[in-house]
Amino acid sequence: MPTPNPADGMVLDALLFATEQHDGQVRRGTDLPYITHPIAVSYIVAQFKRSRHLPELVTAAILHDVLEDTETSFADLAARFTPLVASLVQELTSDAAEIARVGKLEYLKSKMTGMSSYGLVIKLADRLHNISDRPTRKMVADTLEIIAYIQKARRLTAAQQHLAERIIAACGNVEHLTATQG
Template sequence: MDSDAARLLDAAEFAAQKHRDQRRKDPEATPFINHPIAVARILACEAGVTDIELLQAALLHDTVEDTDTTFAELEARFGGAVTGLVREVTDDKELPRAERKRLQVELAPGRSPRAKLLQLADKLHNLRDIARCPPAGWSPERVQEYFQWAAQVVSGLRGTSPALEAALERLWAERAAGPGLEPGPGVGTADVAQRDSQ
């Protein structure tokens, strides 16, 4: 399995198998695999990424966090570089949700450049999804809290991808234009899936 296409398809097949019984939290209950595919597509089509290891990691980025996949399993199949990227963006589910969210903000500036790209694309897709169709049971206030928290995470990822950062700026600007809504702190004009924990 030497070709880039084969490596990418192997990661897609692995992720699809691991996430096969999972759904997003939107009212449509869309298949969870849509999310990692969308993150990889954002990297390739909007950020111009051609790095196959990074695109593989995008497809695999939720496998350890949200399935029974282990890092050892990933390393045996996809190698250390891909596994390292997945490890960088994987939350420790043994920690309370609030602590996981705090750590995402705190650790963002120290991530590797490739992990920052992956995290930007991940946040961008989640925010687009939530803006389009909020998870079932989410109040407008909870949606806004997610947007504001995501803004804090993204502030630590700045200088990584002008294209993705501009896309995020547009999302916050659109959100700020809504009635009674404020943009996230430190982002845009003023300066959030199944991934409830993001």
């Protein structure tokens, strides 16, 4: 029988915690519980990223919206999980005042260009799931602009480049569907 991995407990704890924190929230444009989104993002991270820190990355992916969308604090995350998980979730949390100042598109381009390597993997996984889930034409156009910008502005790891390519393909599929439907 294999020895239990403490990291498995952290991922399960994150799933239970995020489910509790997002209770009552639904995904925009669907009637699905919001928790389905962070779970999907965590699966995408696990699919594309290889790292000795994968349990922390999957945990942060599950928790990526709790600071932004719930009453959870950074201190809560750091105490319950690890400083790395809390730092990644903090890094993935949007600054509403800065978005209001510069606009969401410019904010995301700048933020994603300066993110840590781990943070960018999670953010790209988040974008891939968002673009695959009933995106608007504006979201598709903005996503393509963001990806083109970060591909020029920073060196991408293999995992990040694969995610970027998958995002571009998903945008193309959305544009094709909307062109044939309307």
